[in-house]
Amino acid sequence: MPIRIPEQLPAQNVLLGENIFTMDMDRAANQDIRPLEVGILNLMPNKIETEVQLLRLLSNTPLQINVDL
Numbered sequence: 529m530p531i532r533i534p535e536q537l538p539a540q541n542v543l544l545g546e547n548i549f550t551m552d553m554d555r556a557a558n559q560d561i562r563p564l565e566v567g568i569l570n571l572m573p574n575k576i577e578t579e580v581q582l583l584r585l586l587s588n589t590p591l592q593i594n595v596d597l
Contacts, residue, residue: 531587532556532563532594539579548587556592563592570597 530551533540543550556563566586572578579597586593 530556530592531583532592533583534597537579537597538576539583542576542580543583543587546584548584550583551592556594559592561592563594564589565594565596567596 530549531543532551532553533543535552540550568579568582570578570582583595586595
């Protein structure tokens with residue numbers, strides 16, 4: 529299912545390259561689905577790599593997920 533992430537997130541390009549379905553805020557607002565809200569505080573030194581790994585794991589669920597990083 530789609531992951532809703534901010535458009536300016538650097539990890540978005542990597543996720544799109546791996547065919548992981550991401551959704552922008554406008555498109556997600558038009559759908560009639562109650563998404564799961566997830567907040568992540570990333571303190572790792574390799575920020576982009578860590579975000580990609582976390583979002584890759586979250587994308588393997590049948591739920592629409594809103595991620596706040």
